Amino acid sequence: MPVTTDMQRAITDDQCRRARLIWDYHRMDHALRPCDxxxxxxxxxxxxxxxxxxxxxxxxxxxxxxxxxxxxxxxxxxxxxxxxxxxxxxxxxxxxxxxxxxxxxxxxxxxxxxxxxxxxxxxxxxxxxxxxxxxxxxxxxxxxxxxxxxxxxxxxxxSAPLEFDDYLKTIGDEQLVVHQLVGDLQRVIEYPKLDFAIEQDVPEDVRVAYESLIEDGFDSRLLRA
CATH class of the missing domain: 3.40.50.620 (HUPs)
Structure with a gap:
């Protein structure tokens, strides 16, 4: 795993737990079959x-x-x-x-x-x-x-069949990944209101994890008003 720097500092165990909830939600788990x-x-x-x-x-x-x-x-x-x-x-x-x-x-x-x-x-x-x-x-x-x-x-x-912890290692920047997870979830929530995407149900535990990670400062990929 790449050396952690100040800009790539590790996330806490609790942040990892919350981020993993969002990670699991983002994965669609579609069964693969031949496509055009x-x-x-x-x-x-x-x-x-x-x-x-x-x-x-x-x-x-x-x-x-x-x-x-x-x-x-x-x-x-x-x-x-x-x-x-x-x-x-x-x-x-x-x-x-x-x-x-x-x-x-x-x-x-x-x-x-x-x-x-x-x-x-x-x-x-x-x-x-x-x-x-x-x-x-x-x-x-x-x-x-x-x-x-x-x-x-x-x-x-x-997508590549990686578990969350393995993906963190491939990217080498845990904080970046969590910022991206949070930003993508915001888009899942907000884009239907802008007619960019269809509505998706977001479970309550995923919403709580999302909101608490924003409170922790994982907001660099958020859409701004």
């Missing part, structure tokens, strides 16, 4: 294209779109944009170039899906089922957004 296409949603996490490569080798899809422009959280990580670097990573892991389409302009999840839909339409790809591959804690928001933006297709969500 997959969309790798841009982020700061190369675990997304790596998992796309695993799912491609497993035969779950034949066409893959990587979507995403510059990353707003860590722009220096992917200077050419998320989709470009994700494609490079997937090709290095054995996904053939002809299987990958590129959508390099999206700046949010709604655009990821809408712009990828347009790319697929331009390619003449018939889509009835789509596999959304994202970071683990982004599954629910991706699902809710896709059901709003592209209601005609069946949506299945997937």
């Amino acid at each position: 296409v997959a969309i790798g949603l841009g982020s700061h996490d190369l675990g997304v294209p790596a998992h796309c490569a695993r799912l491609y080798r497993a035969g779950l899809f034949s066409t893959l779109v990587f979507s995403g422009g510059p990353n707003p959280t860590t722009p220096e990580r992917f200077p050419e944009g998320e989709a470009v670097h994700f494609r490079e990573h997937a090709l290095a892991l054995g996904v053939p170039a002809e299987a990958v389409l590129l959508e390099p302009k999206a700046r949010n999840t709604g655009q990821n899906i809408a712009f990828s839909r347009a790319v697929l339409a331009d390619a003449g790809t018939d889509v009835r089922t789509v596999l959304l591959v994202s970071m683990p804690y982004m599954e629910r928001r991706a699902y809710a957004t896709a059901r709003k933006v592209w209601p005609e297709v069946d949506v299945i969500c997937a």
